[in-house]
Amino acid sequence: MRTIFLKLFVLTGFLLLGKNNFAQGKLSIENVRQIYIRNSGEIMDGEELKGYFTFYVSDKVDKKTNQYTVQILDNNLNKVKDIVFEDDKNVEILESSYNGNSIMFLFFNDKEKTLEYRAYGFDGKMKSTYTKELNKRSRNLIEETYGTKSEEGSNEALFSVGDKGFTTVFPVKEGKYYSYEINFFFTDQRKQWAYEAAEEQEDKWCSAVYLGATESTVLFEVVKQKRLLSGQPHSWLLGLDINTGKKVFEISTEAEDYKFYPMNTSTIAGSPDILLLGTYYEPDGKVMKDASLGLAAWTIDNTGKIVSKKYNSWENEIGKYLSLDKKGRVADVGYIYFHKVLQTSDGNFFAIGEGYKKVVSGLGVAANALSMLGGGRSGISNFKIKITDLVTIQFNSKFDVKGAQIYDKNNNSIELPAGSGYLSPHTMALMIKAYRAFDYDFTQTNKEHSRFSVGYHDYEKSKDFKGQTFNSISYDGGKTTTDRIELTSKAKWLRVFPAKTGSIMIMEYFKKDKRLEFRLEKMN
Amino acid sequence: MRLLFSVLFLAFYNLFSAQAQQQPVSYQPFKDDSLRLDSIKKVIKINYLKDSASITGKDKKYIIDFYRERLEFINNMFVDKELIYTEETNKYLSGIVNEIFKNNPELKTLGTHFLFSRAYWPNAFSTGEGTIVFNIGLFIKLENESQAVFVLCHELAHLYLKHSNKAIDHYITTLYSDEFQAKLKALRKQEYERNKELDKLEKGVAFSSRRHGREHESEADSMGLVFMKNTGFDIKESIGCLNILDNIDKDTYNAEEGLQSLFNFSEYPFQNKWVKKEAVFFGISVDNKPTDKEEDSLKTHPDCKIRMAKLSPETDQFNSAAAKKFIVNEAEFKKLQQLFAMETLPFCYNSNRMSRCLYLAMELYKQNPDNAYIVATIGKCFNSFYENQKNHTLNNIVSLPSPLGEKNYNNLLEFIQRINLRDMAAISYYFLKQHESKFAADKDFMAAFNQSKINFKSNN
Numbered sequence: 001m002r003t004i005f006l007k008l009f010v011l012t013g014f015l016l017l018g019k020n021n022f023a024q025g026k027l028s029i030e031n032v033r034q035i036y037i038r039n040s041g042e043i044m045d046g047e048e049l050k051g052y053f054t055f056y057v058s059d060k061v062d063k064k065t066n067q068y069t070v071q072i073l074d075n076n077l078n079k080v081k082d083i084v085f086e087d088d089k090n091v092e093i094l095e096s097s098y099n100g101n102s103i104m105f106l107f108f109n110d111k112e113k114t115l116e117y118r119a120y121g122f123d124g125k126m127k128s129t130y131t132k133e134l135n136k137r138s139r140n141l142i143e144e145t146y147g148t149k150s151e152e153g154s155n156e157a158l159f160s161v162g163d164k165g166f167t168t169v170f171p172v173k174e175g176k177y178y179s180y181e182i183n184f185f186f187t188d189q190r191k192q193w194a195y196e197a198a199e200e201q202e203d204k205w206c207s208a209v210y211l212g213a214t215e216s217t218v219l220f221e222v223v224k225q226k227r228l229l230s231g232q233p234h235s236w237l238l239g240l241d242i243n244t245g246k247k248v249f250e251i252s253t254e255a256e257d258y259k260f261y262p263m264n265t266s267t268i269a270g271s272p273d274i275l276l277l278g279t280y281y282e283p284d285g286k287v288m289k290d291a292s293l294g295l296a297a298w299t300i301d302n303t304g305k306i307v308s309k310k311y312n313s314w315e316n317e318i319g320k321y322l323s324l325d326k327k328g329r330v331a332d333v334g335y336i337y338f339h340k341v342l343q344t345s346d347g348n349f350f351a352i353g354e355g356y357k358k359v360v361s362g363l364g365v366a367a368n369a370l371s372m373l374g375g376g377r378s379g380i381s382n383f384k385i386k387i388t389d390l391v392t393i394q395f396n397s398k399f400d401v402k403g404a405q406i407y408d409k410n411n412n413s414i415e416l417p418a419g420s421g422y423l424s425p426h427t428m429a430l431m432i433k434a435y436r437a438f439d440y441d442f443t444q445t446n447k448e449h450s451r452f453s454v455g456y457h458d459y460e461k462s463k464d465f466k467g468q469t470f471n472s473i474s475y476d477g478g479k480t481t482t483d484r485i486e487l488t489s490k491a492k493w494l495r496v497f498p499a500k501t502g503s504i505m506i507m508e509y510f511k512k513d514k515r516l517e518f519r520l521e522k523m524n
Numbered sequence: 525m526r527l528l529f530s531v532l533f534l535a536f537y538n539l540f541s542a543q544a545q546q547q548p549v550s551y552q553p554f555k556d557d558s559l560r561l562d563s564i565k566k567v568i569k570i571n572y573l574k575d576s577a578s579i580t581g582k583d584k585k586y587i588i589d590f591y592r593e594r595l596e597f598i599n600n601m602f603v604d605k606e607l608i609y610t611e612e613t614n615k616y617l618s619g620i621v622n623e624i625f626k627n628n629p630e631l632k633t634l635g636t637h638f639l640f641s642r643a644y645w646p647n648a649f650s651t652g653e654g655t656i657v658f659n660i661g662l663f664i665k666l667e668n669e670s671q672a673v674f675v676l677c678h679e680l681a682h683l684y685l686k687h688s689n690k691a692i693d694h695y696i697t698t699l700y701s702d703e704f705q706a707k708l709k710a711l712r713k714q715e716y717e718r719n720k721e722l723d724k725l726e727k728g729v730a731f732s733s734r735r736h737g738r739e740h741e742s743e744a745d746s747m748g749l750v751f752m753k754n755t756g757f758d759i760k761e762s763i764g765c766l767n768i769l770d771n772i773d774k775d776t777y778n779a780e781e782g783l784q785s786l787f788n789f790s791e792y793p794f795q796n797k798w799v800k801k802e803a804v805f806f807g808i809s810v811d812n813k814p815t816d817k818e819e820d821s822l823k824t825h826p827d828c829k830i831r832m833a834k835l836s837p838e839t840d841q842f843n844s845a846a847a848k849k850f851i852v853n854e855a856e857f858k859k860l861q862q863l864f865a866m867e868t869l870p871f872c873y874n875s876n877r878m879s880r881c882l883y884l885a886m887e888l889y890k891q892n893p894d895n896a897y898i899v900a901t902i903g904k905c906f907n908s909f910y911e912n913q914k915n916h917t918l919n920n921i922v923s924l925p926s927p928l929g930e931k932n933y934n935n936l937l938e939f940i941q942r943i944n945l946r947d948m949a950a951i952s953y954y955f956l957k958q959h960e961s962k963f964a965a966d967k968d969f970m971a972a973f974n975q976s977k978i979n980f981k982s983n984n
Contacts, residue, residue, distance in 0.1 A: 026586070026700055027708040029726050033719055050805050059719040067720070074805045076924040076941075081806055100803060122807035450797070476944065485916050503941075520924065521916045524945045 038092055042498060043072070045098045045160050048447050049498050051075050052505075052518075053105075055093045061086055070105065075500040077518055083124045088112060099160035101187045102127055106158045106168065117158075117168065117185060128190050130183070135173070161213045163187070164242065169208050169220065174198040180208040184218065184245060193245030197222075208238065212265035214274060217302050218242050221262050222250070232286060235261050237276070239304050249304025256309065258283055260296050266343045273299050273307055277341040277349065280311060291335060291425045294318060295351055297399040310399040318393060321404035330355060333388045333406060337429040340443045345450045346478060347397035352454050354440050355388035355406075356432055361415055381416035385428055387437055390456055392473065392480075407473060407482065409439060409458045441470075446501045451476035453502055453523060457487075470496050470504060472523040483524040491517070549859055551866040551897055554610050561609045564637050565602050569595065571635060571653055583696050590692045591653070598651055601641065604875065608640040608660070608867070616860060617658070619852040620673060624680070627754040634683055638676070640864075642871035644884060646772050650679040652688025660864035665768055668849040669857050670761030674752055681747035687740040694736055698729060738826045745831055749838055758847040759839050763832050770828035777887040779936040786886060786902075789954040798942045799935065810931040869901045878908050879922035883936050896966040899959045903972035906952030910979045913945050946983045953980035 036057045043051040051074045059067035070083040070093070090111040097104050107116040115132040158168050165186040172181050179198035186192065197206055203224040211219040222236040239248040253260040253276075262278040276299075279292035294313035300306050314324045323331045330336060334357025341351045361384035390407040414437045432438055445452040453474040460469050468487040473480065487494055491508035499505040499520055508517045572595045576588045601607050617638050625632050635654040646662035656679045658672075666672050682688065698704060707725065711718050745762075753759050780799050788794035850857065865888060872881035882905040888898045912918045918940075923929075925937040943951070956973040963969040 027705055027712065028699070029708070029722050029729075032708050032712045033722050035719070060716050062716055072806060074808075074927065076926060078924070078926045078928065080808050080927065098805075103806070481944075502944075520919055522913060522918050522941065523916075524913060 038068075041093065041096060043096045043098050043103065045100065046447065047445050049075055049444065049500055050098045051080070052077070053093065053096050058084065060089075064089060072103070077505075077520060081122075081124055083120055085126070091116075095156070095158040097158045097160045097166055099166060099187060100163050104158060104160075104166045104185065115170065117166070117183070119166070119185060119187060127187070128185065128192075130185065130192055132181075132183075159210050161218065161242070164213075167210060167213070167218055169210050171207060172196075172198065176204060177201055178205045178207070180206060180222075182208065182218075182220065182240065182245070184240075184242070195240055195245045195247070203234075211237075211262065211276070212274070213242060214272060214302060216242055216272075217248055217274075219265055219274065221253075235259065237262065237300070237304065239302070248302070251300075251304045251306075253298075254283070256306065258293065258296065258311065259285060260298060261292075262298070263338060264341045268299070273301050275299050275343065277343075277351075279338060289427070291329075295338070295341070295393070295395075297349070297395075312395070312399065312401050317401045318404065321393070321401060322391070322406070329357070330391065330406070333357075333391060334386070335425040335429070336391050337432070337438070339438070339440045340454070342443065342445060342452060343449060344452065344475065345448050348402070349395035349397075349399060350452070350475065351393040351395070352440070352443060352473075353391045353393070354438050354456075355391060356428060356438075357386055357388060358383050358428065359386045359413070360384075361413075384413045384415045385432060385437070386411050386413045387432060387439060390440065390454070390473065392454070405480075407471075409456065409471070410460060412437065412439065412459065441496065442498045444498055444501045451501060455496070455498070455504060455523075457496070460486075472504075474502065474523060476502075481524055485521060485523075549862045551863055551895075553870045554608055554613070554863075554867055556605070556607075557609050557611065557614075560614075561602060561607060564609070564639070565599070568598055568637065568653065568655060575653060583700055586696050586700055587692060590696070594651055594653065594688075598653075598655055601657070606641050606643060606871070606875075607657070608642055612856075613640050613860065616853065616856050620669060620676065623755055623757070623851055624673060624677060624751060627756075628680075628751045631680055631684065631751065634680070636680070636683065642867055644868040644872060644877075644880065646769070648675050648679055650682040650688065652683070652686075652692075654683065656680065656683065660867060664861045664864050665772060666861075667764060667768070668758075668761060669852055669854070670752075670757040670759075670847075670849050671765035671768070672857075673755065673757045674748060674759075674762040674765045677748035677751040678744045679748075680751060681744040682740065685740070685743055685747060687744065691733070691736065691740070695733065698732070741826055742831065742834060745835055746838070749835060749842075753838075753842040756846070756848055756851055758849050760843055760847075761849060762835055763839055766828045766832045766835070770832075773930075775930045775932045777883075777890070777932055779883060779886065779932040779939075782886045782890065783936065783939055786889070787951050787955060789958070792950045792954050795947075798939050798947075800942075802938075804927065808927045810927055810929065810934050866897065869898070873901065873904065873908075876921045878905055878912075879937055879940055880933075881905050882940075883933055886936075894962070896959075896963040896969045899956070899963060900966065900969040900972045903952050903956040903969075903976055906948050906955070907972060907975045907979060909940065909943075910945060910948040910952065913948060949976065949979035949983045952976035 038055045038057060040052065040054045042049050043053055051072060053073070054071045056069055056071070057066045058069040061067050065086050066089045067084065067086050068091070071079060072081040072083070074080050087107075088109055088111070091107045091109045094106045094108050094115075096106070102119045102121050104117060104119045107118065108114075109116070113134045115134060116129060117132075118129045119127045121127050157170050158166060161167050161184070165184060165188075167185075168183045169180055172179050177198050179196070179201050181197070182195040184193050197208065203226050205225040205227070206222060208220040208222045211221050213219060217239045220238045220240075222238045223233045224236060225233050235253045236250055237253055238250045240246065241248050253262060258280040259282070260276075260278060260280045262276040264277045266275045266277070268275055275297060277295070277297050280294060280296040281290055281292055285293075292314075294311060294315075294317070296312070297310045298306055299308040312318055314322075318324065333355030336353035336355055338351050338353040341349065343349045361382055388411055389409055391404065392407070393404045394402045396402050414432065414435050416431075439456045439458060441455040441457060443452055443454050451474065453472050455470060455472050458469045458471055460466065465486055470485045470487055472483045474483070485504075487496070487506075489508050490510070492511040493509050495507045497505040497507060503520045503522045506519050506521060508519075509515070510517065572591055576591055579587050579591075581587075617640060621636075621638050637655045639655065639657055640663070641657045641659045643659040644661040645659060646665055647659045648657065648662055650656045656676065658675065662675065663672065666675075704725075711721055711725075714721070749759060749762055752762065783799060784794050868884050869881055869888070872878070872884060882902065885898050885901040885905065888895070889902060892898060908921060909918060912921050922940050923937055925934050925941060927934075929937070952972075953976040956969070956976050959969070960973060
């Protein structure tokens with residue numbers, strides 16, 4: 001979602017012109033001024049959206065240099081600061097993060113092949129900067145990563161860690177190895193550390209995802225594969241000392257009763273331990289091929305020792321609330337892909353998933369039948385993937401299942417290329433993600449996790465309305481409510497973006513007036 | 525365009541303190557004499573045509589464009605039903621104006637129209653073609669007729685000295701001059717540092733224009749005082765008036781306290797999360813607003829303290845023991861203040877300024893909890909929140925919180941953003957229910973209460 005947000009501006013090279021207050025034939029300051037928006041995005045503090053930034057070229061200084069302005073808006077769309085600086089004409093902002101003390105931007109210079117992290121104070125002055133030069137392969141990897149992974153409203157590479165600083169994780173390619181690098185920048189001192197996984201890497205392919213942090217440790221889920229296309233990924237949990245970047249632990253999450261793939265982490269009130277949530281598989285199961293067995297919760301201490309484990313299987317615990325078969329398929333819904341698992345401040349856990357299943361494709365069958373008459377193949381599979389309903393599963397503080405709910409939406413589907421009729425459930429899910437075909441948009445929560453809202457889009461065709469809708473499932477004070485907005489507008493185009501918890505931001509572009517409008521809407 | 529006008533400007537204010545001790549008057553929303561308003565509108569149009577026809581010179585077309593914009597601005601006030609014309613308000617305003625004109629006959633030829641505006645913000649302005657508008661939001665803040673006379677004399681001085689038209693001329697001769705246009709043409713071809721040069725040009729124009737504006741304000745103060753001293757009103761009240769303006773932006777109604785006391789019901793207790801303070805973003809909050817060194821150069825008006833210091837020698841010199849604070853009608857002045865305070869409610873409600881309407885109604889309720897109209901208005905605001913929230917149009921009728929806004933009003937805006945649909949229905953229902961026995965005979969109240977019942981039932 002966020003990437004669409006960025007690229008719209010990059011592609012259009014959107015030119016802002018002020019209202020022409022002058023009579024026809026006369027020039028005005030505003031119609032001589034030229035400002036090009038380069039990109040735009042959300043400012044996140046952990047999972048919480050704090051505001052938005054707009055990065056634009058405010059002037060051309062010389063052949064190689066532009067003057068840039070980063071305009072910062074708060075989450076009520078009030079302008080709070082303009083940060084002005086000069087830089088190479090090829091830079092753009094990839095992400096932004098805020099931690100209560102300062103704001104950090106991740107800049108990418110396409111021509112110079114550099115990543116640069118810059119932290120700014122409230123006065124708009126730069127507090128620290130760090131530049132990472134990328135080789136060509138790493139650059140390609142970064143472009144691929146940022147181009148395809150942006151499903152959530154949350155960041156992918158730059159994260160605030162309380163008021164301590166910011167951590168970043170990005171992929172690198174060193175020789176034959178696909179690896180990753182982690183950096184940590186302290187906000188109150190000009191200090192940083194870097195962790196380069198390639199230095200001790202044995203597997204050919206490794207990637208890391210930031211999970212969270214405690215007072216002493218920064219946590220990442222690391223997925224390793226012996227070979228790039230082995231189809232046998234293994235999950236590890238990496239804990240780095242927050243002050244030094246030294247490895248505290250790296251434990252396999254597959255060495256216990258089941259293979260465990262953590263998706264989210266949460267601190268536990270009054271305890272230094274960390275809670276990990278995710279899906280689990282048979283000990284000898286193949287994650288890329290087999291369906292998951294259910295949802296698991298692990299608690300680990302700050303040395304990486306597992307303190308407790310809890311497993312809820314589709315078949316038994318969850319099956320009491322949802323009609324599932326042994327493969328974890330829910331009747332009419334199919335397999336469930338989990339987008340988000342989170343704990344609320346009242347102790348409950350919620351898993352938010354979306355159904356998908358393989359069905360016969362009328363188009364594929366017809367196209368193949370026609371092609372066969374001509375002695376060939378159509379290139380389309382006889383099967384397609386149907387994306388079905390939203391599913392939420394609620395657990396209590398001990399991770400016992402409390403309930404489950406299916407939220408109906410209209411099915412949509414994606415055709416598959418020929419020969420892909422026998423995909424595993426996991427691969428199907430990855431394919432849907434790659435095609436951006438899930439209807440789920442984002443989950444928003446506040447810092448205290450006292451409430452959250454899940455947003456997804458749908459396309460309705462009814463007597464009363466035909467068109468796109470934005471839908472929400474909100475949890476607040478123990479109550480769950482749903483809401484729906486019909487996305488009708490006179491604008492050339494309209495997009496929905498995450499906003500402060502409980503609201504969405506709607507952006508509309510009016511082509512005739514060259515006008516871009518932002519508005520907040522509160523969901524029910 | 526508005527900046528070209530004379531503006532006794534300020535956005536925020538503390539309402540109604542002066543009326544706290546008054547006996548409450550019976551209130552019904554004003555019914556305007558639409559025929560009279562239409563005839564004034566027609567005269568303004570005729571004046572516009574006359575003024576436009578009298579313009580000569582190479583910039584004629586551009587000056588007429590400005591006059592047309594000015595006419596549209598005035599017309600919009602009529603269309604939006606912002607202007608008040610009732611027998612009572614006109615009689616009182618004419619009474620004051622006649623006192624001024626009687627002693628300053630040269631003003632009679634200016635072709636003026638004096639009108640009260642329903643606008644709740646404290647302001648008064650002369651549009652430059654003869655219309656002088658006095659916002660009720662300013663009138664209710666004043667202490668006596670002499671202060672109102674100073675406001676009117678100040679605006680008459682702008683008109684007499686042709687400040688608005690001079691400002692238009694200054695703007696056009698600066699920006700449409702051959703020299704300025706040549707600079708813009710050259711910059712349009714300049715590839716590098718174009719915007720930097722434009723910024724310099726823009727600042728130069730803005731500083732010059734605002735400086736002229738501030739000079740006009742000082743001139744209007746002095747000339748206004750000359751008109752005022754010819755009347756029997758107390759010219760020392762010009763200082764009193766400026767002193768009120770100097771403090772007018774200090775909002776003293778504690779909205780958070782009001783919310784907690786008004787909307788806490790045994791069946792539906794007030795929730796602290798509705799008013800919980802959030803961490804400030806980027807170091808900016810209502811208590812810590814950024815300051816800009818350029819702000820002083822861009823102000824449209826001189827500081828009130830400077831204005832008071834400039835006027836003081838003259839007020840001391842021309843002060844007369846026989847001067848009176850009230851000449852026309854003290855009782856009517858005070859009665860109108862109370863009615864105007866109430867009139868801000870239907871104005872805000874009907875113009876979809878629902879968050880402001882609630883804020884003003886809560887403040888009035890504190891002074892007068894036994895007024896059915898105020899109670900009904902509070903309920904109607906929540907009913908409107910409910911209806912709009914249901915249709916996802918809430919933010920069309922309420923303002924969004926801003927760290928640059930008024931602190932107390934901002935607290936109310938945060939509250940509105942945090943309550944959900946069910947809260948909106950419940951707050952309206954329980955608030956009105958506790959007044960049911962008292963106001964069961966009031967039509968407005970019962971209409972609001974019945975709607976709140978429907979909303980509440982559909983959420984429970």
